[in-house]
Amino acid sequence: MSALLEVENLRVSFPTRSGVVEAVRGVSFTLGRERLGIVGESGSGKSQTGRAILGLTPPHATVSADRLVFDGIDLLCVSAKERRALRGKRIAMVLQDPKFSLNPVMRIGDQIMETLAAHGRGTGAEARRRTLAMLEAVQIRHPERVFRLYPHEVSGGMGQRAMIAMMLVAEPDLLIADEPTSALDVTVQLQVLSILDKLVAERGMGLIFVSHDLRLVSSFCDRVLVMYAGRVVEEIAADRLHQSQHPYTQGLLNCLPKLGQSQHPLPVLDRKPEWAA
Amino acid sequence: MTDALTISDLVVEFDDFRAVDGVSLSVREGESFGLVGESGSGKSTVLRAVAGLAPITAGTIAVGGETLGRTRSKDFYRRVQMVFQDPYGSLHPRHTIDRALAEPLAVHGIGDAEQRIVKALEEVGLGTGFRFRYPHQLSGGQRQRVAIARALILEPKVLLLDEPTSALDASVQAEVLNLLEEVRRKRGLTYILVSHDLAVVTHMCERLLVMQHGKPVELLTSADLAARRIETPYTRELMVASEGFKRGA
Numbered sequence: 425m426s427a428l429l430e431v432e433n434l435r436v437s438f439p440t441r442s443g444v445v446e447a448v449r450g451v452s453f454t455l456g457r458e459r460l461g462i463v464g465e466s467g468s469g470k471s472q473t474g475r476a477i478l479g480l481t482p483p484h485a486t487v488s489a490d491r492l493v494f495d496g497i498d499l500l501c502v503s504a505k506e507r508r509a510l511r512g513k514r515i516a517m518v519l520q521d522p523k524f525s526l527n528p529v530m531r532i533g534d535q536i537m538e539t540l541a542a543h544g545r546g547t548g549a550e551a552r553r554r555t556l557a558m559l560e561a562v563q564i565r566h567p568e569r570v571f572r573l574y575p576h577e578v579s580g581g582m583g584q585r586a587m588i589a590m591m592l593v594a595e596p597d598l599l600i601a602d603e604p605t606s607a608l609d610v611t612v613q614l615q616v617l618s619i620l621d622k623l624v625a626e627r628g629m630g631l632i633f634v635s636h637d638l639r640l641v642s643s644f645c646d647r648v649l650v651m652y653a654g655r656v657v658e659e660i661a662a663d664r665l666h667q668s669q670h671p672y673t674q675g676l677l678n679c680l681p682k683l684g685q686s687q688h689p690l691p692v693l694d695r696k697p698e699w700a701a
Numbered sequence: 702m703t704d705a706l707t708i709s710d711l712v713v714e715f716d717d718f719r720a721v722d723g724v725s726l727s728v729r730e731g732e733s734f735g736l737v738g739e740s741g742s743g744k745s746t747v748l749r750a751v752a753g754l755a756p757i758t759a760g761t762i763a764v765g766g767e768t769l770g771r772t773r774s775k776d777f778y779r780r781v782q783m784v785f786q787d788p789y790g791s792l793h794p795r796h797t798i799d800r801a802l803a804e805p806l807a808v809h810g811i812g813d814a815e816q817r818i819v820k821a822l823e824e825v826g827l828g829t830g831f832r833f834r835y836p837h838q839l840s841g842g843q844r845q846r847v848a849i850a851r852a853l854i855l856e857p858k859v860l861l862l863d864e865p866t867s868a869l870d871a872s873v874q875a876e877v878l879n880l881l882e883e884v885r886r887k888r889g890l891t892y893i894l895v896s897h898d899l900a901v902v903t904h905m906c907e908r909l910l911v912m913q914h915g916k917p918v919e920l921l922t923s924a925d926l927a928a929r930r931i932e933t934p935y936t937r938e939l940m941v942a943s944e945g946f947k948r949g950a
């Protein structure tokens with residue numbers, strides 16, 4: 425299988441007043457037309473890895489890699505303009521915080537209509553009809569009502585689904601979804617995942633699924649990268665995640681409360697310096 | 702035993718949309734009560750109505766046996782505090798942690814701010830080294846600890862917790878849940894906790910209410926849920942969904 429994305433020795437660092445923060449420290453992986461999960465604790469570099477692939481790293485940070493190739497295109501060499509064009513059409517990212525990435529002074533429906541227009545996929549009544557269909561596709565009840573609401577008037581999970589609907593408009597070849605379902609109840613979560621699943625199975629989209637939710641990742645993805653302190657400490661088949669031998673992965677799994685088991689207080693992670701080495 | 706909080710036939714409408722449609726529940730003093738249910742089913746709105754942040758169309762809310770009126774007094778916020786769903790939005794980006802914690806004290810004219818701030822930070826496991834940082838210099842978990850510290854600093858009796866850990870990773874979630882249990886035990890607090898994670902709710906709460914479309918669906922104990930003694934199809938659906946993704950399902 426030819427790879428859709430090849431990442432070799434990716435590094436992202438931020439200069440700060442108290443020294444350089446190395447957010448991503450030599451991450452390598454390849455992605456086919458499959459579901460790749462990225463898990464790891466807060467601050468381990470998951471979002472910055474996704475942003476670097478997309479070209480959305482803050483300008484004051486430094487990105488380097490030995491290889492960063494998307495579908496035969498060397499992302500390290502293309503112009504900023506080509507990169508933007510790729511980002512609009514072929515590579516998309518659902519950002520971690522929906523309330524942050526939606527325009528607060530624009531109605532939900534108008535934002536999706538604008539995205540449709542930007543992709544030449546209809547304007548006016550046609551765009552309106554499509555927008556309502558997209559809201560329905562992400563399981564939003566009363567799409568007519570939600571169309572007219574501003575971001576602060578929708579629930580946490582509704583905002584998140586509006587973001588997903590906007591990304592789906594672009595029909596990307598590669599979707600980086602950063603915590604796309606963290607605010608959704610479990611039933612809606614599964615419905616949204618099955619939309620993403622179909623895009624991978626039927627359209628051959630490549631999906632990078634960033635999540636804190638180990639249970640979800642192990643049941644939904646094909647492969648999982650486990651990140652710690654800017655590095656990949658383990659790569660494992662998703663359905664084998666629960667048998668992981670790595671103490672960090674095991675530690676993360678042990679922290680989870682489990683239905684029907686009572687454990688007070690919950691175990692917390694005892695971080696070892698050698699994991700970061 | 703007295704009820705810390707009683708909600709009777711609560712209705713909340715936005716224009717002509719019913720976000721909460723006849724919810725009743727009572728939470729005993731010192732109890733931790735869970736709210737779960739569909740996204741958009743009105744969980745946050747129930748908490749916001751208690752906190753005086755959503756319009757109450759009908760029904761009553763009583764705290765400590767006292768029925769609340771239309772507006773919330775200053776004294777109310779000394780007894781009831783809320784931790785919001787969104788850890789990014791709940792702290793002012795240009796205010797230091799110190800200022801975020803000092804503000805409620807100033808509003809309520811409480812003295813010895815210095816001592817209380819140091820104690821509050823300590824209680825949530827943040828050293829004083831964090832005191833003069835800005836929110837963007839903290840991780841998501843650290844921000845959520847600050848939000849909890851800010852709610853606790855007025856020494857309330859009731860804490861309304863809206864998805865306090867859904868934005869946090871497994872290890873930080875465990876730390877925050879342990880912290881919440883510890884302060885509840887120490888101070889005899891009463892919680893209402895909203896979460897879409899059934900394992901989190903059963904870990905933290907004795908009883909829970911399942912909601913859908915603004916309506917209560919089923920009231921059950923965590924023990925019942927864990928043992929799958931479930932009465933309604935929707936709760937059963939939630940249970941099945943919480944087992945993870947099933948391809949081709």
Ligand SMILES: Nc1ncnc2c1ncn2[C@@H]1O[C@H](COP(=O)(O)OP(=O)(O)OP(=O)(O)O)[C@@H](O)[C@H]1O
Pocket residue numbers: 438440445446447448464465466467468469470471472473482520840841870
């Ligand atoms: N603008 C910045 N300046 C300095 N450091 C930064 C900046 N943005 C991110 N970082 C640091 O980069 C590291 C990786 O951050 P990243 O957002 O990728 O974490 P994450 O794994 O996505 O965490 P979370 O699960 O909390 O979203 C963190 O230590 C973070 O503090």
Ligand SMILES: Nc1ncnc2c1ncn2[C@@H]1O[C@H](COP(=O)(O)OP(=O)(O)OP(=O)(O)O)[C@@H](O)[C@H]1O
Pocket residue numbers: 573576577578579580581582607608609715720738739740741742743744745746747786
């Ligand atoms: N200010 C508002 N104006 C209009 N509608 C609102 C407003 N606030 C909430 N709603 C509506 O009330 C309903 C319930 O929202 P609420 O935030 O309580 O849901 P929730 O159960 O907390 O969902 P989630 O799990 O996604 O956070 C939603 O349909 C929402 O659009």
Ligand SMILES: [Mg+2]
Pocket residue numbers: 470471472520602
């Ligand atoms: Mg992130």
Ligand SMILES: [Mg+2]
Pocket residue numbers: 579580581744745746786863
């Ligand atoms: Mg909510």
